[in-house]
Amino acid sequence: MKIASLAALGVVWDYIYGTFKIRRILLLTLVLFSLLFTVPVLPGLAVWLRVDLVYVYVGLAYVTGFCMYGAFRSPLKTLVGSVLLGWKFKPREFTPDEYSTYGVTEIVNAMGIAKKVRVYVTPNPWIGGPFTNASNNRIYLPLKWMSKFPRLDIRGVLGHEIGHVKTKRKFFRDLAIGAGGIVGLTYFFGMYSISWVVVTIFELSLTFLVLTVLSWKNETRADSEGARVTGPEALISVFEQLKEEGHRDDRSETHPSLSDRIARLSLLLL
């Protein structure tokens, strides 16, 4: 009972500590939001501000806030890089030899995935790390990672990415539940709020907060799923090397910190 309470406290602490950055962004948003309404008034530009465009203003404030704090930088960079520069840096699919060397088919079979999973190597410098396109079950590995990490470590990384394919349904289910929760809470909050501008800020902030928590959960799930098939050693080894290279070790909006992930995976080593 005592251990369960301590574990629950740990989860709550994790949540509060991890959302620190989000709270910072929320504060910044409020400041920027107030500036958006006050600064244009000074030179007599009040006519630009239309109350029905409040969503646009709040959105702009959020984007500015994220840019200033570097939040969502990595996934945004990957998205922009793959969409805008996809034509220039064409990824190549794994050769049959590579599929067998890295044991992709074995991992897919061991996870019980019926659909074909394709692995691509991309030379795009904007893509800093491997990622999975869950809609078409394609995994993209940066060329730099292929030369930097040994085969056994890459196999662990592939285990994690294929884990995303395996657990994508759970992630989408969580997203649906999260969206329902946000709408419900916003409605409830809206009934008692003095202004719908405040409700809008509350809704957007809650959305990003929920997205962060669900994304961490998704990453942890993929780590465990990968470790179940390839063992946790390879992923731990990759995370340790990334830490050594000075990769950011704080909790981002989409991923838990490297130290947290190493600690979790190390529990599976016994």
Add this chain to the structure above:
Amino acid sequence: MPIMELKFIVDGTAELMMHPARFQILQYLREAGEPRYVDQIAKAKGIHPRMVSHHLDVLEEQGLIECKHELQKVNGSNREVAVRWSWPTDKSEKVIQDIKESVKVKRNEDS
């Protein structure tokens, strides 16, 4: 000597040593001068035995160490257990030499 002439820097083998644990394990095996088994390395370097095994797999795959399994009584046990002896190869010496040389070249360039 220009860095481009250092074979193991160019072919990426030296990059395996970017991992601190792998570098430590290889250095330990070189300094020991005789084969060591997983438990010994794990205790000496404070690394989990399973992580040691993984790093040994990587080093062996790249030909930086050689390994051999033997049944042997260790740590005063009454029965024989399977131990994995590991020792560095000549290639590992050359890789370390290349790394040292590249550091020297880099320092000269910086100064």
